[in-house]
Amino acid sequence: MITLPRYGLITGAIALLLLPFLPLLIWSVAQSWFFPQVLPDQWTMIHWRQIFSPSSRIGEGLLQSLAIALVTTSLSLVVGLPAGRALGTLDFPGKMALKLFLLMPIIVSPLATLMGIQYVLIRLGLSGTVLGVILVHLMPTIPYMTLVLSSVFANLDLGYELQARSLGGSPWQVLWTVTLPLIAPGVVVGSLFAFLISWNEFLLTFIIGGGRVFTLPMVLFTLLQGGNHGLVAAVAITSVIPGLVFLVFASRALQQDHALGGLGNV
Amino acid sequence: MDYLVVEHLTKQFQGHVAVHDLWLTMAQGEVLALLGPSGCGKSTTLQLVAGLLHPDAGAIYLEGRPMNHVPPERRDMALVLQRGLLFPHLTVGENVAFGLKMRGMNRVDRDKEAIAMLHRVQLQGFEHRRPSELSGGQAQRVALARSLVIGPKLLLLDEPLSALDANLREEMQDLILSLQAQTQVTMLIVTHDQAEATVMAQRIALMFDGQLRQVDAPERLYRYPCDEATARFMGGVNFFTVQAEQHQWHLPSGQHLTSSLAHQGPLRVTLRPEALRLYTDAAHLPDVPGNCLQGEAIANRFTGTQRRITVAIAPNLTLQVWGSPTQDIALGQSVWVYIPADALWGLPGEPCPPVAMPSPAVQS
Amino acid sequence: MVGLTSKLSRQHLFQWRRWPTWARAYLLLLPAVGMIGLLFGGGLILACLQSIGIIGILGDTQPSLAAYGAAFSHPELGRSLWLSFYLAMVATGLSTVISIGLALLLRSAGRWTTIACQITLPIPHLVGVAGILLLLSPSGFLARLLMALGWIQSDQDVPLLVNDPNNWGVLLHFLWKEIPFITLILLAVLRGMNPYYEHQARALGANPWQCFWNVTLPMMKPGILSASLIVFSYIFASFEVPFLLGSTRPRTLPVLVYRAFTDTDLGKRPEAVALGLILSGISMAVLALYLGLTAKSRQTYAERGDS
Numbered sequence: 001m002i003t004l005p006r007y008g009l010i011t012g013a014i015a016l017l018l019l020p021f022l023p024l025l026i027w028s029v030a031q032s033w034f035f036p037q038v039l040p041d042q043w044t045m046i047h048w049r050q051i052f053s054p055s056s057r058i059g060e061g062l063l064q065s066l067a068i069a070l071v072t073t074s075l076s077l078v079v080g081l082p083a084g085r086a087l088g089t090l091d092f093p094g095k096m097a098l099k100l101f102l103l104m105p106i107i108v109s110p111l112a113t114l115m116g117i118q119y120v121l122i123r124l125g126l127s128g129t130v131l132g133v134i135l136v137h138l139m140p141t142i143p144y145m146t147l148v149l150s151s152v153f154a155n156l157d158l159g160y161e162l163q164a165r166s167l168g169g170s171p172w173q174v175l176w177t178v179t180l181p182l183i184a185p186g187v188v189v190g191s192l193f194a195f196l197i198s199w200n201e202f203l204l205t206f207i208i209g210g211g212r213v214f215t216l217p218m219v220l221f222t223l224l225q226g227g228n229h230g231l232v233a234a235v236a237i238t239s240v241i242p243g244l245v246f247l248v249f250a251s252r253a254l255q256q257d258h259a260l261g262g263l264g265n266v
Numbered sequence: 267m268d269y270l271v272v273e274h275l276t277k278q279f280q281g282h283v284a285v286h287d288l289w290l291t292m293a294q295g296e297v298l299a300l301l302g303p304s305g306c307g308k309s310t311t312l313q314l315v316a317g318l319l320h321p322d323a324g325a326i327y328l329e330g331r332p333m334n335h336v337p338p339e340r341r342d343m344a345l346v347l348q349r350g351l352l353f354p355h356l357t358v359g360e361n362v363a364f365g366l367k368m369r370g371m372n373r374v375d376r377d378k379e380a381i382a383m384l385h386r387v388q389l390q391g392f393e394h395r396r397p398s399e400l401s402g403g404q405a406q407r408v409a410l411a412r413s414l415v416i417g418p419k420l421l422l423l424d425e426p427l428s429a430l431d432a433n434l435r436e437e438m439q440d441l442i443l444s445l446q447a448q449t450q451v452t453m454l455i456v457t458h459d460q461a462e463a464t465v466m467a468q469r470i471a472l473m474f475d476g477q478l479r480q481v482d483a484p485e486r487l488y489r490y491p492c493d494e495a496t497a498r499f500m501g502g503v504n505f506f507t508v509q510a511e512q513h514q515w516h517l518p519s520g521q522h523l524t525s526s527l528a529h530q531g532p533l534r535v536t537l538r539p540e541a542l543r544l545y546t547d548a549a550h551l552p553d554v555p556g557n558c559l560q561g562e563a564i565a566n567r568f569t570g571t572q573r574r575i576t577v578a579i580a581p582n583l584t585l586q587v588w589g590s591p592t593q594d595i596a597l598g599q600s601v602w603v604y605i606p607a608d609a610l611w612g613l614p615g616e617p618c619p620p621v622a623m624p625s626p627a628v629q630s
Numbered sequence: 631m632v633g634l635t636s637k638l639s640r641q642h643l644f645q646w647r648r649w650p651t652w653a654r655a656y657l658l659l660l661p662a663v664g665m666i667g668l669l670f671g672g673g674l675i676l677a678c679l680q681s682i683g684i685i686g687i688l689g690d691t692q693p694s695l696a697a698y699g700a701a702f703s704h705p706e707l708g709r710s711l712w713l714s715f716y717l718a719m720v721a722t723g724l725s726t727v728i729s730i731g732l733a734l735l736l737r738s739a740g741r742w743t744t745i746a747c748q749i750t751l752p753i754p755h756l757v758g759v760a761g762i763l764l765l766l767s768p769s770g771f772l773a774r775l776l777m778a779l780g781w782i783q784s785d786q787d788v789p790l791l792v793n794d795p796n797n798w799g800v801l802l803h804f805l806w807k808e809i810p811f812i813t814l815i816l817l818a819v820l821r822g823m824n825p826y827y828e829h830q831a832r833a834l835g836a837n838p839w840q841c842f843w844n845v846t847l848p849m850m851k852p853g854i855l856s857a858s859l860i861v862f863s864y865i866f867a868s869f870e871v872p873f874l875l876g877s878t879r880p881r882t883l884p885v886l887v888y889r890a891f892t893d894t895d896l897g898k899r900p901e902a903v904a905l906g907l908i909l910s911g912i913s914m915a916v917l918a919l920y921l922g923l924t925a926k927s928r929q930t931y932a933e934r935g936d937s
Contacts, residue, residue: 313829316829316833317832317833318829318832318833337832337837337838338829338832338833339832339833339834339835339836339837339840339841340835341833342835343833344833344834345829345830345833345834347826347829347830351824351826351827351830353827353830353831353845353848353849354849355848355849355851356848364831364834364836364844365834365835365836367844368831368834368835368836368837368840368844369835412834413834416834416835422833
């Protein structure tokens, strides 16, 4: 019927989305690429070697980013699961207000808040530490996790749990063998968002990390203010990989609409 | 001339044949039920008629006009689905007026018509309510009003009552039938409930596995089913094979039955359980031509309006007799089953050709 | 032993079940609300205290409203505010409209096509900035392609798309990054919608356009508003993208806050906090506006059991 223009439009959209990756890919292996040349005349792996050389601190940034993102994701999952359960399955006074409150950190600009937090963290000796950075990363990740999980819980048929209990399962057994497997796609989607937010975060890390917590976005921000296009491109491509792997891994769970529906129902 | 004609309709989904070579005609003002078990293709047929799906082959004509390339909105058909599906973002009044708005009618006129239509489904004063404030039966009545207000040439109902309680369902059946009688709208109802189809339709089209098996008046479907599957779907429970010699039908156990039908050779036979009668005393057997088989009562089920008694006649032959709830029989008791000669029906074993026009009266 | 513990836990749970619903809900919410309250609420209160001089980063301060005086008399405040607002508005509006179209196109597409359209979702903003810079700068990849095709004669002929006064680079970056995000949410909303509503509308006489306008779009509305709220708020508060891709003057409000925050003169800190609080205040006003706008449909959809 109308499939041909439809696929033309979709292909065009994908091409536009992929376009900025093209110069990144070429630059990351370009030795010299002067202006009107469409392709470099000399190719090199020097930028990639630089990423893995210990002197560049890029490898360190990569590992630190990964560690921060994984810990942040796990913590927001631990906090988000009970919160999502409450908002998704129970009715109680003040529910709307509490949901709104949990939403605030992703709606309201965090700049002022960060300076307030920094004031305390300096006095606690946590400013400029990985722990301090993880704490502030929880600010945007908990709301996303809670939104996604509350929507998943709202669409979970609690009858399965009652059924399992009546068959003799203890609350913990039911949680592990029935509830968690049923909401697994939501957990994956919530974790994907939490991971990506933490992995992506620049401003929070910058203000609380004070330049001493050196994550990949910090590396990239610094490099972008310099002029080494080759290294910028190589670092940029490196910072894409973990998120992309997670996305492919989560692709099946992303098909589960209740999880994402949570973001469409703020 | 036939009002609706469906010819050679075929639809596949990923290799699975949902509707296979379906032929059907309807007269103007007729109520026809498309009956069958779930997954038999009846809803697909309805969507093909409504134009929501495109057939792989075949044609649909309404008033002689080919419909295949007419988009759903220009077919002048209206659809009522199982749960009403009232648009949640519109009020009840806006829901009823929806089809009129789509036809470009101005607000004042369409509001007036919507309110009048709501009145006819006994929901006066409901126009400003939200669909979420309605009960299931009310929602279904609004859905009916929404479909009828556009004066459709064909009203399509897909399991319209199956989400309702039993007594509410009967009330809705009456309402639909009285509205049909007033408007004379041609109605195609899809249902899996043979009782509902029997009550509502002038003819029933029975469908199995994407194919029509038998199209006939409800009573004829009950009494003269074309094959065993049809008979079972219509509530048949008694089946056995005989060796027929004209009117004499021999059972494997040696007994024979006299039938008003003549046949030669092996024959699969069905008996409506409510046509049989049960006697506990041979002396009181009726003095009319017929057949009596002696057996032993082995099961007794009380349904409230009936008593269903299973009688073992021979090692391989049991018969169910549905009779008066007051006739209680002890298990193990010796009984006689009286089988009227005209209650015996030999199954032809092949699909009957569709009956073209509604039967004017039930034949006996 | 085993018997005893299981009996104890069952009894414990029995009591948990007998708790009133609100108590259970509050207990379940405690970690999340506590965490956000401590971090966000606490941070906000401390920021307020800093801005009025009750507490100071150096310790010795007098309560005063001088920081607000400085913030409000900041020569760039008005223009910065307008620029932040304009960028967030235009980028959100355009990405929402395009996303609605893309979501409708992708509605019946397969998993991998859908994933391909979400390719920028996991990409950090700074990577996008790098890609846009290397693509659109005067000596970027696009200029090279146009020159090779003979469409332009020198890099002077390329319209300025990064660090330009119109902020084209910033807008393009946000479109590139946010369209897939909104599309993902709207696709979920569309797929969660019962397709029979649209069938019903078509059967009642709506043509495809009427069906979209009268049924599909209104039913998507809560999702559209909610996704645009998230995206608007993000863009409004974003720092690194306008900082690296945007115009040098005027600067967006977050860039202004960043400049005051990184000023070597620590005495400027209260002013930075005050500017930040103005930014937060405006985001809260936007949230209030959103709540007002959606109050009615919120009620309708909360009552709708099926979806």
